[in-house]
Amino acid sequence: MYIKGVGMTKFDYSTSPWWQFAYEAAMDALADAKMSMKDIDAIVFSSISSAAAGEHQTHKVSFLSDLFKTNIPIIELPSVCGGGGVAFWTALHLQEFNNILVLASEKFADNRSEMAVDWILSAAEKATEQTEGMIFPAQNALVWQQYMAKYGATMDDLSLIAFKNHSNAALNPKAYFYKRPIEMEKIKNSAVVASPLRLMDCSLSVNGGAAVIISKEKSDIKVIGSGFATDYLLTFGRDDLTHFKATQLAAKKAFEQAGIAPKDINVAELHDAFTSVELISYEDIGFAEQGKGAELIRSGKLNLDGEMPVNTSGGLKAKGHPISATGLAQIYEITNQLRGNCGERQIKSAPKFGLTHNIGGAGGSVTIHIFEKTN
Numbered sequence: 001m002y003i004k005g006v007g008m009t010k011f012d013y014s015t016s017p018w019w020q021f022a023y024e025a026a027m028d029a030l031a032d033a034k035m036s037m038k039d040i041d042a043i044v045f046s047s048i049s050s051a052a053a054g055e056h057q058t059h060k061v062s063f064l065s066d067l068f069k070t071n072i073p074i075i076e077l078p079s080v081c082g083g084g085g086v087a088f089w090t091a092l093h094l095q096e097f098n099n100i101l102v103l104a105s106e107k108f109a110d111n112r113s114e115m116a117v118d119w120i121l122s123a124a125e126k127a128t129e130q131t132e133g134m135i136f137p138a139q140n141a142l143v144w145q146q147y148m149a150k151y152g153a154t155m156d157d158l159s160l161i162a163f164k165n166h167s168n169a170a171l172n173p174k175a176y177f178y179k180r181p182i183e184m185e186k187i188k189n190s191a192v193v194a195s196p197l198r199l200m201d202c203s204l205s206v207n208g209g210a211a212v213i214i215s216k217e218k219s220d221i222k223v224i225g226s227g228f229a230t231d232y233l234l235t236f237g238r239d240d241l242t243h244f245k246a247t248q249l250a251a252k253k254a255f256e257q258a259g260i261a262p263k264d265i266n267v268a269e270l271h272d273a274f275t276s277v278e279l280i281s282y283e284d285i286g287f288a289e290q291g292k293g294a295e296l297i298r299s300g301k302l303n304l305d306g307e308m309p310v311n312t313s314g315g316l317k318a319k320g321h322p323i324s325a326t327g328l329a330q331i332y333e334i335t336n337q338l339r340g341n342c343g344e345r346q347i348k349s350a351p352k353f354g355l356t357h358n359i360g361g362a363g364g365s366v367t368i369h370i371f372e373k374t375n
Contacts, residue, residue: 001092001214003221003371004099005033006332008210010174011320013109018049018057019067021105021209021325026068029101029211040213041097043074044090046083046104046324064103073097080123081273082360084210084327085367089228091214098216104324105209120205123361125233137202137274139235139362141194144276147242148196151291155188155196158275160297162187162200162317165272168304169314171345174329176206176320201275206320210328212335218374221335225258225370227251235362244277244363247284254355254368255286262286265308265370266351267337269330271359272315281357282310285368309347312337327358327367338373 007028009021016024022045030036045064057063061074079086084104091100121130129139147153166182169175182200190199214223227250232238238245255261262285270285272278282293287308296302302310313319313333316326334354336342354371 001216001223002219003212003223003331003335004215004217004219005029005031005035005213006211006335007032008174008325008329008332009208011176011206011208011322011329014207016107016207018047018105018107019063021107021207022064022103023067025105025209025211026101026103029213033213035099035213037068037070039099040070040072040101041099042072042094043101043103044087044094045074045076046078046087047076047106048078048080048083048323049106049108078324079360079365081271081321081323081326082358082365082367083324084329085356085358085369086228086327086360086365088212088327088331088369089226089367092223092226100214102212102214102328103209104328106322106324107207108323109205109207123364125235129235134235136362137194137197140274140276141197143241144197147276147280150242151294153279153294157279157294157297158201159184159187161272161275161278164303165311165315165317168312168345169318171343172314172319175314175318176204177314177318197274197276203273203316203321206322208320208322208325208329210325210332212328212331220373220375221338222372222374223369224372225254225368227253227257227368228366229253230365231363233361233364243280243290244284244359244366246363246366247281247357247359247368250366250368251285254370258370260353260370265353265355266349267308267312267334267347268310268355268357269313269333270310270315270357271326272311272317273321273359275317277359278311278315285355285357304345305348312342312345312347327356330356330358331369334371338371
């Protein structure tokens with residue numbers, strides 16, 4: 001399958017309803033593809049914010065039928081933070097259709113704190129872990145503590161990741177932190193959230209939407225690898241606390257399909273819900289040997305002017321994380337990087353291969369997608 005068009009809204013705290021974000025992103029993708037809704041044969045949609053700000057709507061597929069004035073099949077596939085990637089993986093397997101709109105949107109971040117927290121925590125294990133205080137920051141802090149003890153990485157390594165991603169977001173008009181770079185000193189001195197993770201190690205929830213149109217018709221961007229794997233909901237019941245098995249399995253599948261190796265990737269968007277997750281993912285995907293992820297971020301190779309820039313969009317950390325829309329926003333960025341359409345944050349070498357990595361929950365569902373610039 002090929003990428004025909006991509007679109008996304010700005011990620012921020014605007015109060016438009018979820019369907020407005022979906023509509024804006026879809027129209028942006030259709031314009032990019034030079035297509036109309038009449039050319040679309042099916043829609044795969046992902047969202048979790050059905051009750052946001054009183055907008056309780058559980059029959060979103062029918063709502064979207066009305067919104068787009070179409071009677072084509074519409075599938076809704078929520079998979080929390082990994083929803084965009086799972087929707088894209090699903091669309092790739094719908095061989096009956098020629099042109100598919102993959103769409104995600106959320107109005108999430110402007111809810112009351114207790115509602116937002118409850119929704120976020122519904123993506124993790126509630127009976128055992130959360131009763132012991134294992135909310136996502138605490139989970140990831142404990143994983144990072146184990147990683148540091150085992151491999152010798154430091155909090156300074158995570159600060160390098162946060163600084164890199166904020167520097168990139170400052171150049172991205174779609175990012176929440178556009179034109180607002182954050183100094184390294186502020187990152188290192190930000191408040192502790194769950195020791196040793198600080199505020200600047202955590203991504204921010206925002207509102208927004210993203211869309212991708214895939215087609216059997218050839219275009220300049222081809223999807224050459226697609227991997228999807230899941231893992232236990234109980235984080236501390238897994239085999240290895242310092243790595244995400246689902247990422248490893250999804251990456252293996254995607255690279256096998258693509259017929260290339262991690263060293264061939266020129267640009268990547270990784271799921272940095274926490275800076276520690278980005279570093280661990282370097283190893284799980286194969287960009288670094290196990291225990292060597294810190295050396296990779298220290299090398300400068302992942303910066304905008306490096307050999308393989310990572311999170312040129314700013315990542316979840318600084319572009320923002322609108323839950324289900326994140327995975328498709330990653331594809332939006334990689335598509336534009338491969339096309340040379342990223343303005344000030346365009347990487348220096350002409351990229352041929354790009355990769356996206358989208359996680360649902362604390363490593364519970366993971367998709368990896370690999371893209372090739374064909375001409």
